[in-house]
Amino acid sequence: MTITVSAAEPTSELPISRDPLPGAPTAPATLEAIGISAWFGKRKVLERCSLLMEARKVTALIGPSGCGKSTFLRILNRMHEVIPGAMIAGGVELDGTDIYSGALSPTKVRTRIGMVFQKPNPFPSMTIRQNVLAGLRLSGVTNNDKDALVEESLRRAGLWNEVGDRLDEGGMALSGGQQQRLCIARALAVKPQVLLMDEPCSALDPISTRVVEETIGALADDVTIVIVTHNMQQAARVSDRCAFFLVEESGEPGRIVEEGPTAKMFDSPDDQRTLDYVTGRFG
Numbered sequence: 633m634t635i636t637v638s639a640a641e642p643t644s645e646l647p648i649s650r651d652p653l654p655g656a657p658t659a660p661a662t663l664e665a666i667g668i669s670a671w672f673g674k675r676k677v678l679e680r681c682s683l684l685m686e687a688r689k690v691t692a693l694i695g696p697s698g699c700g701k702s703t704f705l706r707i708l709n710r711m712h713e714v715i716p717g718a719m720i721a722g723g724v725e726l727d728g729t730d731i732y733s734g735a736l737s738p739t740k741v742r743t744r745i746g747m748v749f750q751k752p753n754p755f756p757s758m759t760i761r762q763n764v765l766a767g768l769r770l771s772g773v774t775n776n777d778k779d780a781l782v783e784e785s786l787r788r789a790g791l792w793n794e795v796g797d798r799l800d801e802g803g804m805a806l807s808g809g810q811q812q813r814l815c816i817a818r819a820l821a822v823k824p825q826v827l828l829m830d831e832p833c834s835a836l837d838p839i840s841t842r843v844v845e846e847t848i849g850a851l852a853d854d855v856t857i858v859i860v861t862h863n864m865q866q867a868a869r870v871s872d873r874c875a876f877f878l879v880e881e882s883g884e885p886g887r888i889v890e891e892g893p894t895a896k897m898f899d900s901p902d903d904q905r906t907l908d909y910v911t912g913r914f915g
């Protein structure tokens with residue numbers, strides 16, 4: 633299957649879904665990228681990248697700066713196409729459903745496949761509680777027992793014990809690491825099947841980083857996780873599988889050089905360039 637999607641698809645169709653949330657989290661899903669190529673205008677930045685990101689597993693995307701990891705991640709939940717001039721070819725399947733086929737609206741795709749960004753971005757004018765619930769309103773998903781949902785989301789994000797007694801305080805009053813876990817709670821509140829994380833710890837101190845890593849480990853049982861990281865120790869600690877992206881010659885698009893179980897990628901990868909990268913010889 634090959635499709636091409638233009639950048640200009642409108643996102644003005646909110647709210648899309650009025651589905652009531654089920655009591656239990658939606659089952660994690662397998663995400664598969666099939667021959668993804670990507671362009672910004674005329675410039676091709678990814679070349680035929682295929683990757684299976686299995687349910688209940690943490691997949692880490694690693695590689696030097698500029699090789700297309702963030703672009704690949706944004707394609708996985710239809711956020712690439714909102715950038716003017718951005719194009720893709722190839723396909724992405726969520727448990728076998730093509731997310732670009734029109735069977736799912738872009739909003740529905742982004743509800744099922746959530747995203748946490750590099751810099752914690754709680755909504756500054758909202759309380760902790762309002763922040764957790766903010767995604768519900770944006771995604772159009774409804775839930776009647778909001779108190780229970782707030783508690784469950786904060787517990788899953790590993791933050792409840794620290795903020796459960798001050799839900800009406802502003803989200804910005806939290807530390808950086810707590811803000812990032814608040815953003816994870818916000819992403820979890822809409823019960824995604826997949827959580828994409830783009831360098832979620834790069835703005836955090838080492839202790840907060842470990843807390844977020846522990847949260848990722850605890851979440852992996854009920855949400856599929858794809859994480860971009862520049863920190864090789866972090867990739868080794870949190871991921872089950874790794875995909876190594878590389879631009880071989882300046883100006884060429886990024887490719888997946890190798891992917892596989894994390895232990896193999898670190899100890900005995902098939903490609904010398906993977907070994908050189910994971911052992912810090914370049915990048």
Ligand SMILES: Nc1ncnc2c1ncn2[C@@H]1O[C@H](COP(=O)(O)OP(=O)(O)OP(=O)(O)O)[C@@H](O)[C@H]1O
Nearest residue numbers: 672677695696697698699700701702703704715862
């Ligand atoms: N909005 C954009 N417009 C044009 N080009 C872009 C845009 N975003 C990224 N690019 C280009 O696409 C290529 C891949 O960028 P991307 O951000 O995906 O890399 P990355 O692997 O995430 O890098 P880093 O590790 O530094 O975050 C780069 O050459 C970058 O300059």
Ligand SMILES: [Mg+2]
Nearest residue numbers: 701702703860
């Ligand atoms: Mg990036």
